[in-house]
Amino acid sequence: xxxxxxxxxxxxxxxxxxxxxxxxxxxxxxxxxxxxxxxxxxxxxxxxxxxxxxxxxxxxxxxxxxxxxxxxxxxxxxxxxxxxxxxxxxxxxxxxxxxxxxxxxxxxxxxx
Amino acid sequence: xxxxxxxxxxxxxxxxxxxxxxxxxxxxxxxxxxxxxxxxxxxxxxxxxxxxxxxxxxxxxxxxxxxxxxxxxxxxxxxxxxxxxxxxxxxxxxxxxxxxxxxxxxxxxxxxxx
Numbered sequence: 001x002x003x004x005x006x007x008x009x010x011x012x013x014x015x016x017x018x019x020x021x022x023x024x025x026x027x028x029x030x031x032x033x034x035x036x037x038x039x040x041x042x043x044x045x046x047x048x049x050x051x052x053x054x055x056x057x058x059x060x061x062x063x064x065x066x067x068x069x070x071x072x073x074x075x076x077x078x079x080x081x082x083x084x085x086x087x088x089x090x091x092x093x094x095x096x097x098x099x100x101x102x103x104x105x106x107x108x109x110x111x112x
Numbered sequence: 113x114x115x116x117x118x119x120x121x122x123x124x125x126x127x128x129x130x131x132x133x134x135x136x137x138x139x140x141x142x143x144x145x146x147x148x149x150x151x152x153x154x155x156x157x158x159x160x161x162x163x164x165x166x167x168x169x170x171x172x173x174x175x176x177x178x179x180x181x182x183x184x185x186x187x188x189x190x191x192x193x194x195x196x197x198x199x200x201x202x203x204x205x206x207x208x209x210x211x212x213x214x215x216x217x218x219x220x221x222x223x224x225x226x
Contacts, residue, residue, distance in 0.1 A: 031212050042116075042202055042217035043155075050212070088154060092213050099145060099170070100213055104154035 004032075004089040004103030012109040019076040021106040023089030024069075031092040032065055032072050033100065036085045043088065046074075081112040115139065116218035118203050123223045125190070125197070133188045133221045135203035142208040144186035145215065148172060149200045158201075161186055162208050190223065198225045 007022045023032070031050045035043040049056045049065045049072065056063045062075040076083055086107050090100040116137040125131045135144065143162045147155040157170030161180040175194025180186055186205075190197045200222050204215040 033214065035215075035217075040200075040220070040222070042219045043204075043215075044217070045214050048212055048214055090215075099157055099160050100215060102147075102155040104152075107152075 004091055004101065006087070006089055006103045006106040008106060009104070010107045010109070012111065013079055015079060015081055015110055015112050017079055019079050019083070019108055019110070021074045021087050021108070023072045023074070023103055025072075025089075025091045025101075025103075026070065027091075028094060029067075029091045030094045032063075033090045033092065034061075034063060034072075034074050035088045035090060035102075037088065037105070038085045046087075048092075076108075079108075079110045081110050084108060084110045116203060116205055116216055118201075118218035118221050120221060121219065123221055125223060125225050127225060128192045130189055130191050131223065133190065133201055133203075133223070135186045135188065135218060136184055137186075137203075137205045137216075137218075138184060139205055139216060140183075141205035141216070142183070143206045143213075144180070145204045145206075146170075146176075146178065146186070146188045147202045147204065149202060149220075155202065158188065197223055199223060 004023045033048045034046045037043045047058045060077045065072045086105040088105045090102045119134045145160040146158040159178040161167035177189045202220050203218040206213045206215045
């Protein structure tokens with residue numbers, strides 16, 4: 001079952017601009033994670049935000065979480081052509097051993 | 113280097129054949145997962161295993177089978193019962209007992225049915 005729904009499905013920006021992707025989910029969560037996937041490759045974990053956190057930073061990445069709205073956003077600042085990839089949110093259920101549930105992803109294209 | 117390996121990278125299968133995709137990890141992770149990804153789509157869970165000799169069905173287990181005889185290995189067999197097996201298959205692993213399940217992914221196997 002896919003719980004996370006990313007928005008937009010695709011995003012095209014110029015190098016140097018900021019990119020914002022959103023994720024909505026349906027049930028209560030323990031944590032929310034963002035992953036990146038280059039074309040034809042495996043996913044790479046970017047950042048994890050816990051349900052009791054509202055904002056988290058990692059380098060050029062900023063993630064927010066609003067549990068009242070069941071939504072999260074991923075902001076990539078000063079984008080580069082190398083940021084071109086698909087970005088997925090994944091929700092971690094309250095049980096520690098159950099699998100993550102992934103959304104369908106946002107395809108980001110950064111044009112040099 | 114620690115990580116997850118999948119082999120082969122590309123696999124071609126004739127209709128009616130079973131094929132087995134390999135997934136090995138040396139991260140000492142207890143839990144392992146298999147996902148299927150279709151073009152432009154997200155990941156759908158096929159099977160997962162939280163401990164050796166135990167595994168559970170995911171959302172789309174029909175036509176697939178797995179085994180978990182060793183902690184390091186979680187092979188996936190795509191059987192002839194899987195009607196539309198052409199897809200990109202991803203294996204992942206994570207620690208269990210941890211409350212936050214960051215997953216580590218392999219590079220994937222692209223399966224094409226001829």
